[in-house]
Amino acid sequence: MSEKYAIGVDVGGSHISSVLVDVSSGNIITESLSEVKVDNQASANEILDNWAAAIAQTMLFTDREKLIGIGFAMPGPFDYKNGVALLKNVAKYDSLYGMNIGDELKKRLELPGEMPFRYSNDALSFAIGECWGGEASKYKNVVAITLGTGFGSAFLSNGVPVIEGDRVPESGYVYHIPYKEGIADDYFSTRWFLGEYKRRTGITCSGVKEIADRVGNDEAAKTLFYDFGSNLANFLVPVLATFDADCLVIGGNISRAYPLFSAAFQRVLCERNINIEIMISELMESAAMVGSARLLDEEFWTKMEPLVAKI
The missing domain is CATH 3.30.420.40 (ATPase, nucleotide binding domain)
Structure with missing residues (x-):
């Protein structure tokens, strides 16, 4: 079976981290870890450019045809089903309000529109990662x-x-x-x-x-x-x-x-x-990235998808 990888992304208040994960095993590709500092009060373009820069760095460690999608551990409030930022008056990322994050990042990363982008909150992603890779x-x-x-x-x-x-x-x-x-x-x-x-x-x-x-x-x-x-x-x-x-x-x-x-x-x-x-x-900072990458495992996603609209 050919190798398949997903990128797991953890969006924090002051940085974004991303890493390549082998979806068959849950193992991270350590050298693909990328972290970029982010000013959460910056313009939408600056924030999204920084997010894209981190993900692009991680993407260098796999062939694009082996990349099956990107999962995000995203702070709320957020429309996790549709990928739309709803953060407002929470002292971070206000400039992204109402934006479809997947659409914006796919343009910057030159990824096809059908590439799956999936989302969960940070605490759930952490727990999923620990129960998959820990x-x-x-x-x-x-x-x-x-x-x-x-x-x-x-x-x-x-x-x-x-x-x-x-x-x-x-x-x-x-x-x-x-x-x-x-x-x-x-x-x-x-x-x-x-x-x-x-x-x-x-x-x-x-x-x-x-x-x-x-x-x-x-x-x-x-x-x-x-x-x-x-x-x-x-x-x-x-x-x-x-x-x-x-x-x-x-x-x-x-x-x-x-x-x-x-x-x-x-x-x-x-x-x-x-x-x-x-x-x-044991995974600590990596747990949320591993957990968000697991959203691209189709068997797991069939169980997770009905929940996403409710978180």
């Missing part, structure tokens, strides 16, 4: 969360997203679920660490890593991670139990600090009788 593929009911600027989530059963029904929150999103004095996103994101550490110590830090680096000789920093782990576990217990999850995958920048909150996190799960496999993402 160790999570061994498990039936997987919950994937991303801890970073925001609190992302996805639920997969046998590798396919579950976004409706009694087992999952609406659309598979947990960030908006009420928690303590706000919503989950207020407590399980970078801004909680920075705000809470400043409230407790009066010290302003630039990121979670800076606080993590203080743990060795700063009791406040150590306690902060303990509290985070306890809070996160208490929040997730009913979510994991309702889905009958047998695996939890944790990604995002804050996951790098997992050793600092793992004891508190696992203690609460144990006390609440939640016995599941906990994995820190």
